[in-house]
Amino acid sequence: MSATNAEPLARDTEHRSRADARHDLLFRLLLRFCALLVLATLLGAALSTLWGGRDVLFKDGFHFLFSSDWNPVEDQYGAVAPIVGTLVTSLIALVLAVPVSFGIALFLTEIAPSWMRGPVATAIELLAGIPSIIYGMWGLFVFVPFMASIEPWMNDTLGNIPVIGQLFQGPPLGLGLLTAGVVLAVMILPFISSVMREVFQTVPARLKESSYALGSTKWEVVWDIVLPYTRSAVIGGIFLGLGRALGETMAVTFVLGNSYNITSSLLMPGTSISSSIANEFNEAVGLHRSALIALGFLLFVVTFIVLLIARLMLRQLARREGR
């Protein structure tokens, strides 16, 4: 290569590397902007619902949180009934779904023959793929009549137990908090069980084998070795399910019955934050609409905290694993 050609070539190379550096910077900024949109979505959801609910929050303040009077005709809004409904249905869902999910995870990691594990795990996870509106329809047309048929029996048996008996007394409507709780339990089951299954698999075989060598039964290995080892992640998975249950809308809206009365019976109709919003939003105007958006803000804050705890707990195990 002659000397006369080398100089433009060097200039060209320098020009190109400068252009590359510029493009790299632009590309990096574009990527970062997109990533920040994720943060903006979360922040925006919180701020916009707070802003949309400002009318009722300024007018009533904490009274909004502690009043149980929800009366659109007189423009009175208190959030207690939806909050109680959301908490009660989610709690029922957890009480039912946690043991069942644990059983499924145990079955799939320790008991089932290996040819069975994949298909059964896929089937259980398909439950998570069914759209929530389908749960709602199934709940309303099939599960509500089913519950109505077994509720008289519940009245006679569970209803006679002292203290918790009154939870199970009431007219056999089929609709109600218990039904919604059961439907929610089915919905969150795949989420909890898949987390449990995944973390159970992370337990070192050495640990389990040591326990077997000492003469433990399968159940003792699971209860005394696997569960303590994965405790934080299991709690994380449960909170993940709770977060899902709190925010679920379509599945509960059909089967809750939409009533703002707070009763001691789980067989009575109730309401929840999400179903109140779904049922009333499009007919609501003015303060009513503001109250519904404020309910949305409440729901968002509560689920955010629950999911935050869930993720922190899940991260603890990952950290110990050195991931």
Place this chain on the structure above:
Amino acid sequence: MSAVYARRRITNVIALTLSGVATLIGLVFLVWILWITAENGFSALKLSLFTKITAYADEGGLSNAIVGSLIMDLMALLICAPIGILAGTYLAEYANSSKLGASIRFLNDILLSAPSIVLGLFVYVIIVLPISNMTNGSISFSGFAGSVALALIGLPVIVRTTDEMLQLVPGTLREAALSLGIPQWKLTLQVLMRAAFSGILTGVLLALARLAGETAPLLFTAFGNNFMTVHPLDKMASMPVTIYQYTNDPNPALHAIAWAGALLITLFVLALSLLTRIMFSRKKVSYE
């Protein structure tokens, strides 16, 4: 001594049996729900579902809802796929060990399970209300607002899958390309994206499966429409919202149409998630 053994053995047998029963319970509910949907859905399937609009009520079909859902799902993907892929790339390639990257990844996981109805309210407050105020109410609910709400549902799914899939690409590939003097943006777009293409596509399909069945965020963004429309600023019908309205109606003829719609959506969503599962399992094999 043998009493202790007997008790331990019995406890073990009971616990293991119960766990089998638990699995059976899960499967029973799956089969029960799918069976009911298939039974009611197939008996209500007819050609007029695809040719008539919902304005004819129980004499009509779902064609406008099907078209509306297709338009909004596609628009939602067009919005969330590029943003999600780029954001996921940022997490995997540029901020893998930075604090900002860690917190975005963490918060993205929260967004993944955030209540969809709140995301609907969010879009209502930032898009529907301002547009309605600007145009004095002539444009309020719109298919566009609906797609934005759906895009927010799909976004975290795509971010997460892209992030994970890019991390699976071996580091030697990056080093080989960089040693040839390729700038990083070209490396990302032309080497890494290609290597992780099927994984990223899986993420997009998963997002589609997730957002296609969503009802709650559409209720007060796209609203609903009894007539056929393809204009993104009109109120737009969608399958889930139409099913919701028909289920709430006392007319059993409408329930039948709702079941047919439910069957179509369920088949679509489950087929998508099975497809992604197959793609994903192949992916795993090819890396091992």
